[in-house]
Amino acid sequence: MTTKKTLVVIGNGMVGQSFLASLVASPLKDEYTIVTFCEEPRAAYDRVHLSEFFSGKTAEDLSMVEPGFFEQHGITIHIGDKAATIDRQAKTLVSEKGVSIAYDKLVFATGSYPFVPPVPGHDRPQCLVYRTIEDLEAMAAAAKTGKIGTVIGGGLLGLEAAKALKDLGLTTHVVQFAPRLMEMQMDDAGGAMLRRKIEELGITVHTGKNTIDISDGVDCINKLVFADGDELETDLVLFSAGIRPRDELARDCALKVGARGGIVIDNQCKTSDPDIYAIGECALWNDKIFGLVAPGYAMARTVVADLAGEAASFTGADMSTKLKLMGVDVASIGDVHAKSQGALVYSYQNGDNGIYKRLVVSQDKKQLLGAVLVGDNSGYGTLLQYCLNGIELPENPDALILPHRSDESVGLGVDALPASAQICSCYDVTKGAICSAIEAGCTSIGALKSETKAATGCGGCSALLKSVMDCELARQGFEVNTDLCEHFAYTRQDLYNLMLVGEIKTFADFLAKHGKGHGCEICKPTIGNILASYWNEHILEPSHLGLQDTNDTFLANMQKDGTYSVVPRITGGEISPDMLIALGQVGKKYKLYTKITGGQRVDLFGARVDQLPHIWKELIDAGFESGHAYGKSLRTVKSCVGSTWCRYGVDDSVGLAIELENRYKGLRSPHKIKFAVSGCTRECAEAQGKDVGIIATENGWNLYVCGNGGMKPRHADLFATGLDKDTLIKYIDRFLSFYVRTAGRLQRTSVWMENMEGGLDYLKSVVIHDKLGLCEQLEQQMQHVIDTYQCEWKTTIEDESKLKRFRHFINSDQQDDNVVFVEERGQIRPADDNERKHFKLLEVA
Amino acid sequence: MIWQDVCGVDDLQPNSGVCALVDQQQVAIFYLPANNQCYAINNFDPFGHANVLSRGLIGDINGQPVVASPLYKQHFNLQTGVCLEDETVKIPVYGIRINNNRVEVNVQESGNEL
Ligand SMILES: Cc1cc2nc3c(=O)[nH]c(=O)nc-3n(C[C@H](O)[C@H](O)[C@H](O)COP(=O)(O)OP(=O)(O)OC[C@H]3O[C@@H](n4cnc5c(N)ncnc54)[C@H](O)[C@@H]3O)c2cc1C
Ligand code: SF4
Ligand code: SF4
Numbered sequence: 001m002t003t004k005k006t007l008v009v010i011g012n013g014m015v016g017q018s019f020l021a022s023l024v025a026s027p028l029k030d031e032y033t034i035v036t037f038c039e040e041p042r043a044a045y046d047r048v049h050l051s052e053f054f055s056g057k058t059a060e061d062l063s064m065v066e067p068g069f070f071e072q073h074g075i076t077i078h079i080g081d082k083a084a085t086i087d088r089q090a091k092t093l094v095s096e097k098g099v100s101i102a103y104d105k106l107v108f109a110t111g112s113y114p115f116v117p118p119v120p121g122h123d124r125p126q127c128l129v130y131r132t133i134e135d136l137e138a139m140a141a142a143a144k145t146g147k148i149g150t151v152i153g154g155g156l157l158g159l160e161a162a163k164a165l166k167d168l169g170l171t172t173h174v175v176q177f178a179p180r181l182m183e184m185q186m187d188d189a190g191g192a193m194l195r196r197k198i199e200e201l202g203i204t205v206h207t208g209k210n211t212i213d214i215s216d217g218v219d220c221i222n223k224l225v226f227a228d229g230d231e232l233e234t235d236l237v238l239f240s241a242g243i244r245p246r247d248e249l250a251r252d253c254a255l256k257v258g259a260r261g262g263i264v265i266d267n268q269c270k271t272s273d274p275d276i277y278a279i280g281e282c283a284l285w286n287d288k289i290f291g292l293v294a295p296g297y298a299m300a301r302t303v304v305a306d307l308a309g310e311a312a313s314f315t316g317a318d319m320s321t322k323l324k325l326m327g328v329d330v331a332s333i334g335d336v337h338a339k340s341q342g343a344l345v346y347s348y349q350n351g352d353n354g355i356y357k358r359l360v361v362s363q364d365k366k367q368l369l370g371a372v373l374v375g376d377n378s379g380y381g382t383l384l385q386y387c388l389n390g391i392e393l394p395e396n397p398d399a400l401i402l403p404h405r406s407d408e409s410v411g412l413g414v415d416a417l418p419a420s421a422q423i424c425s426c427y428d429v430t431k432g433a434i435c436s437a438i439e440a441g442c443t444s445i446g447a448l449k450s451e452t453k454a455a456t457g458c459g460g461c462s463a464l465l466k467s468v469m470d471c472e473l474a475r476q477g478f479e480v481n482t483d484l485c486e487h488f489a490y491t492r493q494d495l496y497n498l499m500l501v502g503e504i505k506t507f508a509d510f511l512a513k514h515g516k517g518h519g520c521e522i523c524k525p526t527i528g529n530i531l532a533s534y535w536n537e538h539i540l541e542p543s544h545l546g547l548q549d550t551n552d553t554f555l556a557n558m559q560k561d562g563t564y565s566v567v568p569r570i571t572g573g574e575i576s577p578d579m580l581i582a583l584g585q586v587g588k589k590y591k592l593y594t595k596i597t598g599g600q601r602v603d604l605f606g607a608r609v610d611q612l613p614h615i616w617k618e619l620i621d622a623g624f625e626s627g628h629a630y631g632k633s634l635r636t637v638k639s640c641v642g643s644t645w646c647r648y649g650v651d652d653s654v655g656l657a658i659e660l661e662n663r664y665k666g667l668r669s670p671h672k673i674k675f676a677v678s679g680c681t682r683e684c685a686e687a688q689g690k691d692v693g694i695i696a697t698e699n700g701w702n703l704y705v706c707g708n709g710g711m712k713p714r715h716a717d718l719f720a721t722g723l724d725k726d727t728l729i730k731y732i733d734r735f736l737s738f739y740v741r742t743a744g745r746l747q748r749t750s751v752w753m754e755n756m757e758g759g760l761d762y763l764k765s766v767v768i769h770d771k772l773g774l775c776e777q778l779e780q781q782m783q784h785v786i787d788t789y790q791c792e793w794k795t796t797i798e799d800e801s802k803l804k805r806f807r808h809f810i811n812s813d814q815q816d817d818n819v820v821f822v823e824e825r826g827q828i829r830p831a832d833d834n835e836r837k838h839f840k841l842l843e844v845a
Numbered sequence: 846m847i848w849q850d851v852c853g854v855d856d857l858q859p860n861s862g863v864c865a866l867v868d869q870q871q872v873a874i875f876y877l878p879a880n881n882q883c884y885a886i887n888n889f890d891p892f893g894h895a896n897v898l899s900r901g902l903i904g905d906i907n908g909q910p911v912v913a914s915p916l917y918k919q920h921f922n923l924q925t926g927v928c929l930e931d932e933t934v935k936i937p938v939y940g941i942r943i944n945n946n947r948v949e950v951n952v953q954e955s956g957n958e959l
Binding site: 486487517518519520521523524525542545546547548549550553554558560561562804805808809810811812814816818819833 | 852857858861863865871874879889895900901902904910913915918
């Protein structure tokens, strides 16, 4: 037996976890027994998106650890236990709870802590920081009783924290020591523009204020006193005055640390002890601490490579940032303060639109050294590539920031980027890597994302990724064929628009005007679906009948033996005992196999074609209606029991679910649509796995969109929070209509969203802010569908001519002798091939 | 008796299919009124092992008239019975004609007469 070496990682934060993930993906995993200490009460979570905790994300949502990760890879994690002492001579470590362990290699990934200035009173009640989930819970608790909140520190994080306070309903102040906001990333003019925009949002900004004391307030819990004598009453105080590396343990065991803190590392991320590495925010490289995740991830990769004996170095990192702060675009690149020798500055300011842009250019005007953008980030990708790759600037660099009012584009063609250009900084994906993936067959954004991981971190590079893909596909001579099929040289979306413009109502008309040949099983159902989603005529009308997919043609779901299953609608999953009995009686009478579906209703299997109308007649007489389980349409609105019964319920989830299901039932859509409503954030209805998910909160309904279970699960995105019912319904109307209009053939909302240029933000701008001026039309379109709803089965059984088809043989009342059932667990099931042969023999004999 | 009377033309579903029982064989009949064309093939889906082809969608692919299986979507040529996805699979094709507004099928002879 080979003896494994032991590797210990101290800290299971973002970087520690990324290190573990890279490590187990490498052959090294077999060489080491891996142990990690995690001081926090939970394994690594996404601190970058921490603020989303306030908009409904749970600790689980933020988790960075795949379920079963530690068990699967045999990693021992000590949660809630902290490494306490290290003996470097003996190479042992002891934890606070007394776990003692001998290591061969040790990695510090201890991160940093928020710096709290030693002002008198800094440890008073309601004086908090912003770094962990526990910090956020404390803030939420404090916000319940307080009215005013103040952030001390006007940097990037401080502004993010201010937004959180605002969202918690507090009157919010930001107190900044420096003369401008975000002093690290902004110049004066940029800072001023940012300030104006932030004040427009109702947050008061105080700059040049030095807090010297915190004491009892009169109206509030606390009072801040400033050096100039001014005072500010506030309940909550949130310090966001920078971070300090967690190097205490390293100091204790006499590793080399920097004068102002930080564990000193070399280019291989080794500390002064060659068996000990440090990565992430605790590490000091070249006298610099990197307060962002991407450099931490780069360090993690470097250590994995170094352990494997590969040559690898950490060579610093670009600290450019782009973000949306309270809806305001802000970006900074490189040398924003024009400190480089001879640097030239160009700037553009538009007070009306609140846009400010600044370029810092080398003396010879050939290289971009830095940039600041406020109010409009659109140029970020291009500028960053100029800067990082040293690409020569155009003759008039200011063209890059001046508004261009004609159609000419001054963007940098992605063609010009070298293969080494980094496109995704979170996962260090180069243009070269993307191009090889495309060559290997990834020709969609979705495929590229899963193959290369590009654009799956902060997502900042998704637009750039798309251009690289388009450009590369064109270069490799792919003609991206988006034709629906050989009969129609259009996409589903094109066809939808053609229908609108030409008021087309039948397939024959479509074919005559825009197609060729006779159609096929691709274009017929697609067009059948488009027509139904807009005109909403009965799908078994003679002109539509031949277009429908298998299940639609008999308004039931075909099973493997050619029989059908029947699913009546049970709105919101609520059903009275009498209805349940009626349903059971039908099942019994026709000897159907009955099963509860995942959508909280009952599926009756094994009905022959000729039985369908009889079964439905009885169901309709008992008060049921079609459940549209056969259609590409709204399936169910699942609900938890909600506030009516549940001890934790905040609102009536069942009531809302029933109302929504009744509103949208019958809507034909590009693919099936599922909803769910939960009565509180415990989320028993699993709304975040649905196309439309709704969760009740104290402040109103939170709306999630584009989730998906199935083959490729996707968590829904939080779309809007704290909605009243009318607004909620308005948004859903628009969302669904927009989906019906613009999605591709058989595209679920999840894929539709992933392929949408601009993604979630774009969708919000269309649905919430009416960017396309479409909302009224979208609502009318939905209203038409609602007004023309009919139970397709009721109409069918009332119409003799439609019933004619519901028999197996046109010329005989015999049954299909290939349909044979056997019994299992007290119910029927289709016989398998062997059993069927046996039956036939019996019959003959 | 070779040609057997099955049903009236009115009983067919325009641009879609029905199933008839002829000599204890299940025959899927498709009707395209545009060019007054009928096709008759066996109703059994050799991939899905079920009698369902009459309920498939019809259309044309590269000029060949086809039906797509409603179970797993393989295409069968309506004139030859050959499966487009797997040419080693061929299903029986029958003669069919319209006579005085009546539909007649010939299960002994393959091919179309119309
Ligand atoms: C609100 C917020 C927003 C942010 N936004 C961004 C952003 O937009 N972009 C960006 O790039 N970065 C952002 N950051 C910074 C980013 O979160 C950090 O760069 C990243 O978390 C650093 O990872 P780390 O593993 O080094 O440290 P951490 O994630 O802090 O992990 C260190 C872990 O080690 C534990 N630990 C410390 N000492 C011990 C010990 N002795 N034993 C056991 N465990 C120990 C700590 O408890 C902690 O859990 C943001 C940070 C915050 C707080
Ligand atoms: S989601 Fe909330 S309200 Fe609904 S059942 Fe669960 S705990 Fe109760
Ligand atoms: S998961 Fe697969 S087997 Fe189960 S119902 Fe869906 S398609 Fe059928």
